[in-house]
Amino acid sequence: MQANVLCPKVSVVMPCYNNAAYVRQAVDSVLQQDYPNIELIVVDDGSTDNSLEVLASYGDRIRVIVQPNQGPAAARNNGIRHATGDYIAFLDSDDLWLPGKLSAQLEFLQTNPDFIACFCSWSVWDGNEIPAFNQPTAEQRLELQKDKSGWLYLPLLDDSVIHTISVVIKKQIMDSVGFFNEDYRVGEDHDYWLRLSRVGKIAKLKTLYALYRANQQSTTNKVHAKNFSLLVLQAAVDNYGLCDPEGKCLPESVYQQYVARRHFMYGYQSFWAGHKDKALVAFRACLPHSTYRLKSFIYLTICQFDFIYHFVISRRA
Known part of the structure; x- marks a missing residue:
């Protein structure tokens, strides 16, 4: 591929907080993608370890933004504000992408303009040896998981079927949906996908392209003062009801x-x-x-x- 009109720029937003031990692996998994037109924006969220030293070693291959600690939603929003790409993707600084992720998703979105976003299969990973990855065939690269593709509002009421590290979204669509809700300490991504699902159809590729590092210190494993999972669900139903944009109802x-x-x-x-x-x-x-x-x-x-x-x-x- 050539970085031309057929390869629009993808801005990858990566929040980082005290992940010096893992961030290099995450960054490398982005820079080693075969898609040629990538802007990687790492937002350091007030790290107190040597994350910034690791990031500085990449020079001008990445953009680094430093902010006081405000949480992942604020860090992602800051990255979105600085993004200059036509598409936005996300990767957390302790997770990684497998080869071919962006090229497959961009090819799908460009050849299927009726979809506003595309996510892929992902797997929990223990952080040790990277699982064997067999390159998909030409047919497999763009194969849809049909039960997780289309108008996803109702499936998303059930559960967050989209993982943040797996998704690519058209920037103009994100501009219309808005930013992640920083009032949610957890579940801000689920809230965003629910809002996104009201705007257009979302596709899921069957192929595994992303690995989520199992981490007992993750905010998703903590008990918070509020039941954010319930609050996200109730907010969606209060705003949009129990029917999707096509009229199918729960x-x-x-x-x-x-x-x-x-x-x-x-x-x-x-x-x-x-x-x-x-x-x-x-x-x-x-x-x-x-x-x-x-x-x-x-x-x-x-x-x-x-x-x-x-x-x-x-x-x-």
């Missing part, structure tokens, strides 16, 4: 199951993290829903007796 009973599942998961995480008061509130909210009633009742019973609760927690430690 039954109210199914929506209530989605609500109950988020209460239960927040209660479960809070229970095992030692936040008994949060767990009690969440499990009580599950009781009206038959799917989670028995499990919630068991957890509530354990929470009522301190000696049983502490015994159960200690057995898991």
